[in-house]
Amino acid sequence: MDTNKIIELLARKMAGEATAEELKQLDELILRYPDAVYYEEILKEIWEASAGNAEDVPDPGQAYLLHQLKYHQDFPVQADHATKSAEPSENMFSLAVGMLIVLLVCFTYWNVRDKGGPEIRISVAKGMRRNFVLPDGTLVWLNSGSKLSYAADFNQKDARKVHLEGEAFFDVKHLAGRPFIVHTEKISVKVLGTAFNIQAYPEDRTSEATLLRGSIELYVNGSAKQKVILSPSEKFAFREERSRQKSNIRTKGTRNLILIDHVKPLKIGSSEYIEETSWKDNRLVFKNESLAELKPKFERWFNVKISMESPLTGTYRFTGVFTKESITEALTAMQLIKPFTFKLSAHDVIIH
Amino acid sequence: MSTSLPNLAELISHITLYNSEKAYRQLFKLLYPSLYRFCHCLLKSRELAEETANDVMITLWRNRQHLSEIQNVRVYSFVIARNLSLNVLNRGRKRDMVALEDIMIEIELDTPNPEQLLINGELKKKLENATSALPARSKLVFKLIREDGLSYKETAEILNISVKTVDAHLVTAVKKLTAILKAEFKLM
Numbered sequence: 001m002d003t004n005k006i007i008e009l010l011a012r013k014m015a016g017e018a019t020a021e022e023l024k025q026l027d028e029l030i031l032r033y034p035d036a037v038y039y040e041e042i043l044k045e046i047w048e049a050s051a052g053n054a055e056d057v058p059d060p061g062q063a064y065l066l067h068q069l070k071y072h073q074d075f076p077v078q079a080d081h082a083t084k085s086a087e088p089s090e091n092m093f094s095l096a097v098g099m100l101i102v103l104l105v106c107f108t109y110w111n112v113r114d115k116g117g118p119e120i121r122i123s124v125a126k127g128m129r130r131n132f133v134l135p136d137g138t139l140v141w142l143n144s145g146s147k148l149s150y151a152a153d154f155n156q157k158d159a160r161k162v163h164l165e166g167e168a169f170f171d172v173k174h175l176a177g178r179p180f181i182v183h184t185e186k187i188s189v190k191v192l193g194t195a196f197n198i199q200a201y202p203e204d205r206t207s208e209a210t211l212l213r214g215s216i217e218l219y220v221n222g223s224a225k226q227k228v229i230l231s232p233s234e235k236f237a238f239r240e241e242r243s244r245q246k247s248n249i250r251t252k253g254t255r256n257l258i259l260i261d262h263v264k265p266l267k268i269g270s271s272e273y274i275e276e277t278s279w280k281d282n283r284l285v286f287k288n289e290s291l292a293e294l295k296p297k298f299e300r301w302f303n304v305k306i307s308m309e310s311p312l313t314g315t316y317r318f319t320g321v322f323t324k325e326s327i328t329e330a331l332t333a334m335q336l337i338k339p340f341t342f343k344l345s346a347h348d349v350i351i352h
Numbered sequence: 353m354s355t356s357l358p359n360l361a362e363l364i365s366h367i368t369l370y371n372s373e374k375a376y377r378q379l380f381k382l383l384y385p386s387l388y389r390f391c392h393c394l395l396k397s398r399e400l401a402e403e404t405a406n407d408v409m410i411t412l413w414r415n416r417q418h419l420s421e422i423q424n425v426r427v428y429s430f431v432i433a434r435n436l437s438l439n440v441l442n443r444g445r446k447r448d449m450v451a452l453e454d455i456m457i458e459i460e461l462d463t464p465n466p467e468q469l470l471i472n473g474e475l476k477k478k479l480e481n482a483t484s485a486l487p488a489r490s491k492l493v494f495k496l497i498r499e500d501g502l503s504y505k506e507t508a509e510i511l512n513i514s515v516k517t518v519d520a521h522l523v524t525a526v527k528k529l530t531a532i533l534k535a536e537f538k539l540m
Binding site (some may be wrong): 007063 | 373
């Protein structure tokens with residue numbers, strides 16, 4: 001019955017769990033049954049009433065003092081003192097979300113590979129995304145299943161060099177005369193002060209760099225003389241094997257392809273997205289991509305392993321945006337578009 | 353209430369990284385009121401609820417080295433609160449264990465500002481009566497989502513039920529409320 005549906009949708013709306021589709025459906029239903037407006041009014045009131053309903057909850061400030069007294073042995077007097085120097089100011093604090101990386105293993109160790117100096121390595125597990133600040137003030141967003149490393153004395157050197165495996169978005173702090181260089185397995189990018197995204201997962205055939213502002217200079221490793229300069233909103237892609245796609249430039253003799261393209265904002269629904277960089281705002285955006293192409297993206301994003309049983313499903317194409325959906329929610333939504341079934345067990349997804 | 357509290361993830365990272373007591377104090381202020389309320393509705397005693405909420409917080413502090421490995425510390429703290437509260441209720445009882453279902457939960461519909469016209473004393477009574485017959489889990493779901501603004505997923509984790517069940521519980525609770533409104537205002 002429609003009334004029941006209205007109540008159901010209202011409940012979800014109040015809980016903040018209604019999807020855009022459900023909200024639209026609710027609006028339509030309310031148009032048809034204007035009485036439902038009262039339900040919404042009163043429910044809203046009931047809902048909001050709880051926010052100010054704090055009179056009988058003990059004051060947390062006071063509660064904390066008592067708490068500290070009760071468990072005084074757990075709070076060494078020196079604790080805050082000793083860390084004062086290490087603790088950034090409140091302002092820096094908000095930038096330093098990335099400290100969270102401890103969680104994801106951040107350790108310094110002696111690395112033999114690079115001149116033997118100490119190196120900092122940050123890696124983000126699959127299914128997570130993190131941002132943090134480098135010692136020079138550069139902001140970095142690291143995507144799922146990516147690793148970034150740099151020398152411990154990174155900020156003392158003339159050239160700021162980092163190594164990347166995976167995908168990251170850099171908002172580089174401009175420092176005159178001190179270029180910022182990102183090395184990946186196949187391509188390298190040199191900049192002064194810009195914001196750009198670089199995607200170079202070892203398991204992907206394509207390495208990409210997308211520039212949002214400023215300018216960057218990049219080259220394919222091994223042919224450093226052949227430089228490509230990107231202007232804002234341009235995208236550079238380097239593909240290892242021969243493919244049938246058109247290319248503007250072709251590196252001579254090899255079977256590698258270089259593509260330079262404009263980045264067009266993607267319109268999905270009523271919003272515009274930049275596909276290449278929206279991951280850093282926790283959005284997984286894709287346009288007209290086949291399930292086979294989406295597979296590695298999904299595996300990283302949701303931290304799952306996907307296996308497809310029939311090659312046909314791999315050719316299904318999808319356009320969409322996911323934010324906080326779980327893998328089940330995402331695949332369920334995709335089932336509405338193309339017929340397939342899937343089975344989820346722990347970290348494995350089987351698509352039929 | 354709305355003083356700009358830094359977000360949970362930042363606090364946790366500071367607690368884990370720097371043993372920062374300052375960050376812990378902020379975390380305490382952020383979580384304690386919700387935890388207290390949650391414990392209070394399970395334990396029905398101010399003292400017990402205060403004690404349990406304190407125990408939850410100190411558990412977080414003592415585990416601070418591993419806190420950043422936890423995906424959702426808010427949910428984690430609620431789960432600890434749930435377990436500790438059940439422990440308190442089971443303390444001294446040898447035989448029958450108390451489960452969440454056995455606890456009487458009350459939904460209060462207090463309106464803080466007196467100028468609210470729609471929900472007057474009588475209607476409020478009726479609404480509260482209507483909801484009192486709901487199963488305990490429905491009421492808990494309603495409370496957690498409404499009072500603490502938790503998501504379906506978080507609520508599901510805390511109460512150890514599925515997201516679908518959370519939705520069903522919430523819809524049931526809201527239906528009960530609207531049934532009263534329907535009779536009261538002669539709506540469709």
